[in-house]
Each structure stands twice: as structure tokens, then as C-alpha cells.
Amino acid sequence: MSQARTAYYSEANLVNDSGAAGHFRRNRIFYVGGAVALAIAIALRIYQQTMSFSVGTDYYEPEFQTYWMSLLYIEVVVLSAIGIIGSVYVWFTRETDAASISPQLELSRYFKLLGVLSVIGLWAVTVAALAIESDASWHQVTIRDTDFTPTHIVIFYFAIPLLTAILIPTFIWTHTRIPAFMNRVSLPFLAVVCGIFMIMPNYGFNEWGHTFFYAEELFSAPIHYGFVVMGWSLFFLVPLAIQIIQRMAQLIAEVSKDDTAVA
Amino acid sequence: MSVELPADKITDVQRFDLSVLTRPSAQKFYKRFDGIIIFVLFAFIALGIMLQYSLTAGDWDYWVDWRDRRWWPLVTPITFMIFIGGFMYPVWRAFRLPVIATAVTTLLALSSWVSRYYNFHLFADFPMSFVFPSTYIALGILMDCVLAMTRSMIMTTIVGAFLFAGLLWPVNWPLLAAYKVPVEYNGLLLSVSDLMGYEYVRTTTPEYLRIIEESTLRTFGGSVTPLTAVFAAFASILVFALATMASSAIYNYAGRYTRRIA
């Protein structure tokens, strides 16, 4: 590890940057990633708002195929690209020597991980506030005639899978860059990733059920409980936070040990 | 670095030099970490409670003509107890922070308002008076305060969960009472909310879909609301206890690193 690289990443330097400029520089991952995430969310939302009731009510109209099915195909391609390319890239650029990582660099990597998690968090907020209940309001006022309804195309085939598509590379990155995670696997992290991933197979059950035995559009119906149970994987977030805190507490003590001033 | 990596299990003993806590530069890191972890945790809690709540009790909260005396005050606290129990135990165990019930209810209120406005009002054209969310924040505060004052998960389970479910109806009554005023419509007695449910067309949410007021002739007049409250309160105690046990199992057994399979 070169000295220059250590210095560049040094969180000790970054954290002392005062004022708004320092704040934005420290949290650049969140602000840049968050802006992109927000822009995508708003664009999708506007698309959904404009195109659902106008060209999204009849799967068998050619307009539906043009405006909605092509969106679906693009989403699938984009998500696969993010997930696969991201995972392959972070795997092949993995750290091979954990011993060469300085405490400063290690701490900065924790903040990087937290930065990515907060971008995912921002996306999660948009899913919570904009996507989930739009599916309810849509299905409770329109007649379902396909598995690929407009709100499903937005929430099932993009909004929720995007969480997974970013979480999987993040999971690999964490386990190949951060010493505490190297050579072992964080069970809570795995549970969060798998739980959110498993929401996707649950679509299959959902669509199958709606097609064959459950005709009503009740949102709190047992057929939807699978999504809830998968949501419980978020209970593993606190143990994951503790794993992160355990090491960060050590690193902060190490990085701040030259600070002799006593408050 | 000389310090050992944390052990495999998060519950294993880990020693810290607490004098670090007084270092100003360390405190800057702590504050910065707080800002990020609060955002991340709250963001995922918002997603989680939205999933949990809308898919188990959502219909009662979307439409004012679903908020009955019998099912809504029973289903709602139970679904909250599952989620609050899942987060309250680990956050109390690791940080002694009695904030989860308030956080969950407040985050649900905020995201519900955004959601009802954009999804039900702007997207599907319902008037806000028909689709406004109920409020549960007061119940969350009560539950958290019980935990803060008693510093006991057991007391929180017995008293906090009881209050959460037992007071759900009075907390929402100031919002809801106006919608239970009687009107006469085409020769039928309806409450204002029934009338709204009839007038504002929901193509695939027919009247019979409402899970409300199912009862036998053995319903004794006016005791429906308190009876439901007491039953819901006891059910909530049980559900909260189970959820807490489940989350303690997650914390104690799954809160670990596992060695890579060779």
C-alpha cells in the first residue's frame, strides 16, 4: 500500500474538513448516488403517472406492448447488467492482502460501505413511499388482465430488484475489501441480501395465485404474506450494524489516538 | 494494527478503552456515523413497515369505510407488534435506545402521507378525505416511554404492548368520529364513510370485500369497541413477546460471521 493512497483515503483528513464543502466531500457517494437514484425514481414515477391509465389498462392493445412491455425488457436488461457486471468487477478487483490495509483506509472503506448503504436506503424510501401502495391503488381500481400490470412492471421488475442488484455487488465488495469480513461470511448481511432477493421468487407465487385461485384484489390477503415474511429479513440489519460498529469502534480509537486533547 | 478483529459472534466479549469516547476527533466520527446509520436504519425500517403494514392491514388504512370497530383495531396492533418486536429487542440490547416504536410509527405516518397523496390522490384520483392514513405515533411514544422508564423488556411487553393496542381507538377517534356520522341515502342508513365508499367508485374493491363488523346476534350493544380493545391488547402482548423472542434468537444465534465453506 503506497503512502499516497493511504493519505488520499485518510478519513482523518476528510472528517476535519469543516463546513458544507467538507460535508459534501465526505458524503459524496450518498449525494451523487442519491441524486441518480432520486432522478430515476422521479422519472419512473412520472412515467407511471402518465402512462398507466392512458395506455396501461389493456394488455392486449398494441400500445401496451409498446409503452409497457418495452419498459419491462429494458428494466430486466439494466438490472442484470448492474448486478452481473458489478459483481464480476468487484470480485476480480478484490484485495488479496488484508495486512496491507491501513486503519485509515479500512475506516474509509467502512464509510464507503455506509455511503452505498445509504444510497440503497434512499431507494428503499422511494419504494416505501411511492411504489408499494401505488400497486394497491392501481389494482383496487382497475381490472387485472395480465401478470405484467403497469405497477408490477415498476415495482416488481425494477424497484425491488434494484435493491438486490446493488446489494449483491455490495456484499461481495464488503467481503473482499474489509478485513473483518474477509475469509468469513457475515450471516446478517447474507440474510438481508437473500431475504430481499427472495421477494422476487415470491412474485411467481403471487401471480400464480392471482391467476388460479385468488380473484379478489384484497391487499392484506394471505397470498401476499410471502412478501411480508421476506421483509422480515430486515430484522438482520441491527446485527449487521453491530458487526460494523464493533470494528469501526476499534478503528476510530486507532485513528484518533494521536488526538491527545481531552474534552 | 495491533487490535484483534472482532470475534465471530457479536455477543462475544469485546473490550474497549472507554477513554476514547472523550476524544473530540473520535466524537466527530461518532456523530458522523450516527447520521448515516440513523438514515440507513430508518430508511429500511420505512420500507419494512410499509411492506408489513400495507400487506397485512393496509386495506383498513387505505379506505375510511374499512375502519370498523372490530377488525381494524385488532389486525393493526398485531401487525405492528411483529415489526416493532423485531427491531426493539436488538436496539435495546445493543444500545439501550428506547426509540423503535416511535420510529416505526412515525416513519409509517410520514411515508403513508406521501403514498396516499401520490398514489391514491394524484394517481387514482381519490379525495384525501377518503384515503387519509390513521395515526399510531402516540401509541409508539407510549410504548417507548414505558421501556425508557421501566428499563425492562418484560414490562414493555406487558404494559407497553397493552397500551399500544388498547388505546388505538381513542387515539384515532378525533380523526375518525366525523366519518361515522349518520346519513340517509336512498332509504338506507349509512355512515358518511359508507357513503364515500359507495360514491367514489372502486372498480375492483366491491362492498363485500370489506372485512368489517362481522358479528353474531350475541354482540352486546355498545361493548364492541372496549371488548375489541382488550382482546387486541392481550393478543398484542402475546405477539410482541413472540416477535421479541424471534429477534433475540436472530441476535444471539445469527448475529455472527460464519467461516467460509472450504
Next chain:
Amino acid sequence: MNLGTKFLKLISVLALLVLVSGDAMAHGERAQLASMRMRTVHWFDIKVEPQNAKVGDTIVMTGKFIPSKFWPEQLPSVDDTFFLNVGLPGPKFIRVNSEINGVPMIRSTAAEKGKLYEFKVVVRARVAGRYHMHPLLNVKDAGTLVGKGTWIDVDESDSDAPYVNEVTTMQGDVIDLENYALGNVYFWHVVWIILGVAYLVYWLILPKKGVFIPRYMFIAESGIDKANSLVTKKDFMVSGVFFTVTLAIILTGYLWAESKYPVTIPLQTGKVEVVGYEVPTGGLEIAVENATYELTGRNLSMRTRMKNTSASPIRIAEFITANIRFINDKVPGTGMVAGEEMVSKDGLSVSVDVIAPGQEVDVLLKAEDALWEKYRMTGLIYDPDSRFAGMLFYYDAQGNRYQQEVGGAVLPSNF
């Protein structure tokens, strides 16, 4: 289609976004299995007036339906529970009244298979736009069964005043349902959100020296027995204040609501009963001997034996199935409503023009049109239960119209 073209298509779609009008499409009519649409509810005489309106105007939809006697065994039917509804993309209209055979349909009801029901739905335009309005039945556990749709154009109202939907309560108050009691709802939500956020700020933001890591370190280092000392006396006091204030506000709010709205009633539910009319069959006996469906010719042929037991000659005028009208153009009087869809003006050919009184005769009926294809009826062959049903309409010499349901097994031909 390769990826590049798809991408280009999306770009053009986005560019076109602004050009797309508020046209709502038809919905749902074509999704269900062909046999299911043929054998559930027969809708006819659907009339929507007026088809051009302004916001605030009243629109009346009338029509008739007969639940099929050939209702699929595996599908829950109208004889349990159903609700008369309107197929519209959300509450663009307000439902003012709805009735079946004169009985108000505010609640759910049940119907008898093979009986005739006349419905009327009155709506008031609320949001401008172009809509496809259907009558529909929500059948419990079976889903939505859609009648024929009619396009309605709703223009903005002449005045700029916001839309109001006024109702008088039994206490005599006039209320506007569009924003009834909303100020109250906002007020209480704001009160609780402020209190909730304040509580969270106290615990998470106010501590100047950090929260999560210091507290974790303290508990890890000093052990679980001393952990509770993290919750200080001050915390106890503050929580006590929050607890008391919350309880006091709850009590105040409850008492205020009780005094402001002393008379309240529980939500009203339950089923209403409606008696179906007998279907006027006019003394014609029809027995379907066999039926075939030609995949290539897009036609359904029914070989029937008919016996006219009435005193008047009878002419077969129309066949309706799955909301598609096949009209025998040789018989006068089978009119079309303006703007009516799903009509084949000369789609029905009948081998016997007039059935004389007392005559018993073999009649070949052929319903032929591209509409079979357009409305995805060609899927008949993929149905697990290859049976059909439809309504046959006929006139006597006086011009009286009669109808009855026909149906039976159907075989595909000409593979």
C-alpha cells in the same frame, strides 16, 4: 426485436409522452378465458346517456343481464354474493345511485341463474377525460365480470369553482365529501408527527458526543448488568413527560371528538335481496343439438331444433355471447346504440327465416365475424371446459322481442 430497436423505441416513447392524450383504453374484457366470458353473465341492451358531458353532469347507464345457467362449475357464482359496480379507471365519476330491478345496490346482493335483471347506474362526472365505462359485477371469489363498455367524453365544467360533492347528514349539516373533516385529520397528524419527531430527536440527535458507537462501547465494556445506567435520570424524567403529555392529549382528543360528534354509527354492511324476473321466452323451444367452432373461418355454428309453440310466427334476430352481438340483418328492429362496439351487423345467418306457429324445424345458426379474433375468442380451443353459451333474441309478428339462453358442448373443426 433487438435491443437497439427497443431502446430507440423507448426514447421515442418518452418523446411522445407529451403528445399522448388522456384516452383511457378498454380494460379487462379480453383477458378471461373465452368460455368463461361466454358462460357467466349475458349483458344486453346497455345504454349510456349522454355520452358527452361536462364535469358535474349526470350520466345514466341502463341495461339488463342474465346470469348463465351454464355457469362453470369450478367458478364461484352470483348465487352467493356479488356487487353491481362500474368499470372506470378510478373515481373519475361519483356513483349517485345504482339499482337492480328497482332495489338500491349500495350493498352486495345475490342473483339466481337464468333470471333476468335490469340494472341502472347513475354517475356524476368528477374528472374531465375520455373514459370507457362498463357495467360490471364483482362476483365474490370469482372476480370481475365486465359488460360492454361505452366511450364517454367529459369536458371541464364551465365554472372554475372546485368540484364539490355535498351531502346532508341526518343532523342536518351540509358537508362536502371532497374534503370533509380533513382539517381535523391534518391537525391531529401534525400534532403527533411533531411529538414523535421530538421524541426521536431527544434520543438520537441531541446527544453531542455520539449515540450508537459510544453506547455500544459502553455496554460491551461495562457489561450487561451496568447497561441500564445508560438510561439516565434525565431520560427517565423526559420519558415521563412524553408519556404524560401523550396520555393527556389522547384523552383530550377523545373527549373533544365525543362532544363534537355525539351521534355516530358503526359502518353499515350486510346483503340486500333482489328478485329476478322470468326471462320472456315467447313460446319458442330451442334445443342445441351440436355446435362447432371453425378456427379458420372465425365462426360458431349451432345446429338446433326449434319448436314454435306460440300463436305468432317467429324470426331469429340476434345472438349475443361474451358481449359480442351477432345481428341477423334480415330482421328489422335490432338497432344499435350510437357508438356501440362489439357489434357484427350482419354476423348472424339463420337457415330458416320464419318459424311458423306450431312448426318444429331444424335451424342452423352461424355467427361469423372477425370479432371472434379481435376479442380473443379463438382461445376457445385452449379452454379446459369446451362449452359455450349465449343469448338468442327473436321477434314475433307484433315486433315483441323475446330471448333465451342457448348453450352446450362445442367442437373445433378445420384444424
